[in-house]
Amino acid sequence: MDHSAEQDKKGKSRRGFLVKAAVGVGVLLGTGYLTRPVWRRSIAGMVNTADAPYVGDTKTPPLWFEVTADNEIILRSPKVEMGQGTFTGLAQIAADELEVAIGRIKVVHASTASGNIDGFSTGGSTSISSLWMPLRELAATMREMLKNEAANILGVDVAALSVADGVITASERSLTYGEVVKEVKEWDIPAVPPLKDVSTYRYVGQPIPRVDLKDKVIGAPIFGMDAVLSDMLYGAVVRPTAIGSKYVSADTSRAEGMPGVVKVVKEKDFVGVVATSQMAADNAKKAIDVTWDIPKTWELSDIEAMIQVGQGTPYVIQKEGRAASILAAEEGIITAEYKSPIGAHAQMEPNGAVAHVTADQATVLISTQVVGLTRKEVADRLGFDQEQVNIQPTYLGGGFGRRLHTPHAIQAALMSRAVGKPVKYFFDRKEEFQNDTFRPPTHHVLKAKLGADGLIEAMEHNVSSGDVMFGSPILPGILEPIVGADVGAWRGGMIQYGKIPHYRAVSWRVKLPFATSWWRSLGLLANTFAIESFMDELAIQAGKDPVQFRLDQIQDDPAGRRLQAVITAAATRANWQDGVLPNGRAMGFAASTDANTPVAQVVEVAIVDNEIKVLKVTCAIDPGLAVNPDQVRSQCEGAIIMGMSAGMFEKMIVRNGELQPTIYGPYQMALMRDAPREIDVVLLAGTDAPGAVGEPPLGPIVAAIANAVFRLTGQRLREMPLTLV
Template identity: 65%
Template sequence: MEKPIENKSRRKFIVRSLFGGTGVLLGAVYFGRNALRRNLYHAIENAEVAYSGNTGTPLIWFEILKDNSITFHCPKVEMGQGTFTGLAQIAADELEVDIAQMRVVHAQSDSGNIDAMSTGGSTSISGLWVPLRELAATMREMLKNAAANELGSDAASLNIAQGVISNGQKSITYGEIASKTKKWEIPETPALKPLKNYKFIGKPVSRVDLEDKVMGASMYGMDAEMPNMLFGAAVRPSKIGAKFINADTTEAEQMPGVVKVVKEKDFVGVVAKSYTEAENAKNAIKVNWQTEKVWQTKDIEAMVEVGKGDPMVIQKEGKADSILENEGQEIIQSEYKSPLGAHAQLEPNGAVAFVEKDKATVMISTQVVNITRKEVAEKIGLEPEQVNIVPTFLGGGFGRRLHTPNAMQAAVLSKAVGQPVKCFFNRQEEFQNDTFRPPTHHVMKAKLNGNGLIEALEHNVSSGDVMYGSALFPSIVEPVIGSDVGAWRGGMIQYRSIPNYRAVSWRVKLPFATSWWRSLGLLANTFAIESFMDELAEKAGKNPVEFRLAHIQDDKAGNRLKKVIETAAEKANYVNEVKNGRAMGFAASTDARTPVAQVAEVSIENGEIKVHKVTCVIDPGLAVNPDQIKAQCEGSIIMGISAAMHERMYVEDGVLKPIIYGPYRMALMKHSPREIDIEILQNDDKPGAVGEPPLGPIGACVANAVYRLTKKRLREMPLSLA
């Protein structure tokens, strides 16, 4: 049973004149009381996260300027996923303005309109789908009512187009009304328009940030500046578990350009006049690190093993455990592994901080504006309200910017010199101080019945932490959930007409930070489950597509999954046989209620796996922007190919490696499929998750195709025939 998202319709509207009468701010409080706990319960039941509400007052959503343009202070950050565009479409349609009239900016924390939680989890569009339209519609009605007074007409008789309100004879713009009106009436939340009346929602609107990005004009955290800004660098350890003891800074203090060497109890940093001077001085600091153990890859691999650590049953139907308990020849078992992965986002974590006597400003690319604010405030002894976070564009998010300790370091350095300081990671520090995608180990077990159908199926997954340890989920909520939601994302069995199935998550605490990486456990879990489904289909003597379809339950989720599988097989002309040296591999996953099926067409060239074409069918429900959904699918497929076929971090003598692109092998142009064919199904009337679900199937697709070509079953990522 699906529960509807709790309807949060209590709200308070705030209207203020802008300084100098240049326009009007329209704000509203969208309550998110106890949002965290409720969202967690909700996420567990429905894999769906509601909007958590904004953080405080004053609140700014829309700014109506005299030139009749609307500035939308977006509570979600833009990291490439296209949320600025999708949310602008949603707002424009109810505001009754043209998309070209909308200017989208990141809400600063001072505006009060920053998301109380984060930007992540593929929830921005789905979470704001109702609240944003309700706010926009209410504001449209406020403007309309004010115009009715001004024009001396009945509000119901007025027409609105592109932000111009007309009674047939006279017309007035939103900008004019906003600057004239002194007293606003707040109406009841109006009914939302029927879907068919939307002009932008559902259309492949071009990205609102496109031109700036193509001209190199968009500002990222790395590009932010303040007057009299200096450059900071913080010494970061290269060894796992290294604890800062003390540092000899004698040489660094004499280096050219150095303004100050800053010694704290837990870190040492330097402030200089330029980036290169700060880096050079940092490299001259001799830090005494203490490490208790010299780690190697094999130590980490030995920890990540089903059977070690704490188990938690996350899904159970029937008696899979007792059926599969007796080791016999009827039990089919396979094991799979995925490696430690880096985010490797192109923009290093950067921030500019300026700490003054009773306030601080931080410009930064962050996915957790509210947490960044709290952490900076605590670190420098201010109240969160005294710290303004100015989010910039993110040069890639992928979960990396759900942790922003660099903001605190920039703030500490700024406080020490009384000037703004820019501080960011160099690439080696990014690779060695990442919050990695944890390595995983999977044990799949099954038993087939006499008809070649699955009688029982079990997935055991061992993974390093994803959610635990994250500032997003304070330790107090750990007992509420009991296991790592992030690690088992995609780990549950989606074939629910199997009479007996079970999924078990084993928690391992690794000696370095592992955390959110786009789609969390989905890629690895789907690799295991969907590779195994092909193994079972072969054992049963069945076509892999039909085999999957035979195990899907007859309900809404099941029917949506069936439909993407059938459509993908049809669209790709899926065949089991090798043709012209190429084979197809099939896989499907359901993540955050969005089902995706993919078919990869693969060959082996000079001993290397080559992916020529990927067909992808996704059903995210209502498609707000079909072109950006396609872009997210293409990106997920390529990032998935990169992670499944190329990437791997390892540990040598206590040091995490590689420390640079190249040695950290990633998919480049030459590795990307020349053909990607995407179809969007919309078997739900509201928008669902898009940014992560299409990352699920690709690893298994490729492995299944390679098996068909070589009869070799690859059970470990990165997939390799060597």
């Protein structure tokens, strides 16, 4: 950052700071840090940059830190922890600038009443990258505030102070941060001090254990499903099984008098029941007969007919040169089609909520990725102001994008209001599978023409997809004409080989009759499967090594050099060899760039009893500065196997109007036996700030496997899940 920009930011930050006396526990420090052009940056950030901003919610008291009397520092995270390791990264960043041992930092979820929540969401692999600068500046400022006050108390110049592990010392005398906080009534807020050099950090860059590790190993009650309020009752809601169902009416006479039933709750759009136990609620729910209006009995063939390149509305999302006219030629054009199915989130913790609504206040404890949106939806439905609603997020038993819309908080709130007591309820697993916000199915048409030198002269990717971003209430509909194509659907859909003279990508939008939306990595999974499988086909047609074929067509700019670096690193580390190996295995290769993070993967595959077995995966990733290298590795390992699961096993179908299957097992997913015995992750750092981690490693895996399978069997598998003939 140049000097003038630094000065500018200081000024803004200074004006925005807020300090409040805490109730008996210490100091709360906050800031209205961000006044950036929010929506457009967020959208761009979700797609192509690692620079997505943290979007503060200006309606909430912007409180970040609380220092307790015994010198513990509570960091109220505006981002939720869903397994991605964000709490650990934030603790590392805060500990380094605050100069405390990391054990003193306790990260908790901010509620809408207690702290900053992210006005946008937790998602898009942006939690660490978006908070990297704000959190460092906040923590550094707080450290300086504490030092200034300590200097006043001790009657010395601030320059005479030293700080170590939350203790401020001047010659013989020492004060803990907690002791300073106890003495101060009014805070003077300094300008943001210069940040420490990253190379001097003790925690950032180190593979320290997750801060939530112990809780998760002992089974601590940290999830939404575990939430309890005193005098709580149990609710259940009847959900539809058929696509397009609209609630009409319900016959609740059988349920009314059943044992344990406290109240049947009928609202304009649903019917629920509140009972004294889970079992009683479940039994009563089964006794309610709901009449649904189901305009059409959908079948999978209906859906497949809609998801076709050429149907719906096309948007040109990338254009360089004259690809369309060159590829309109009648001869010499290579073309191939790919498909991906409907995918379920299948997160392990079902959706649900605990709500307590009184005459003028509502509290909701919930696993959600959209704290602010949930508050708004609950407030709107109850007729409350947003300030009357407190959403307390909990640890999430998996997010993966499923919790980027959690309107079931409304149903919990309405049931609570109906009985005047806290009510907890959650989906059963069948309801999860039939009321998901699915990963949309896709259809891809790839075309290319090879030049005389065996490199690509022109290439085009057409993708047809159900909505991703446009299916989501995170983004107001007014943005549709601004952003044009569905940026979620075409994530990963652009051609990343910039030396190709003529290329073009086109996104075809289709609105499906069931909800489709964010699924970890969005369009990246299917788009990369299609593009990188096709690249392999082209390399084979050109008689070239697929790794070199890619390297030769990447442009020489910063993004291109980072992509080349991960490709070279993965190939070198895996001892890349094209063709069937002496041990009967074959390698497959693919690469992608997502949210500015390039990833390359080499897989080793064997065919055992006519099944595809992935034995080893080598993954080179450049997420920039890895705040916690161990958690970057962990995210890569998980993303690789989740991508394998989606690419090799998972498939929702539509039959007789219903989405199926509705249970694990029939919805086949990767299990222990399917996980590679070896996963080798190579970390590169092509930039000095943290970038995206959680989603990018899902990109290459399916294509890499399909490319290996072709070498072993001669079968080019162009449809997910990959299935041998």
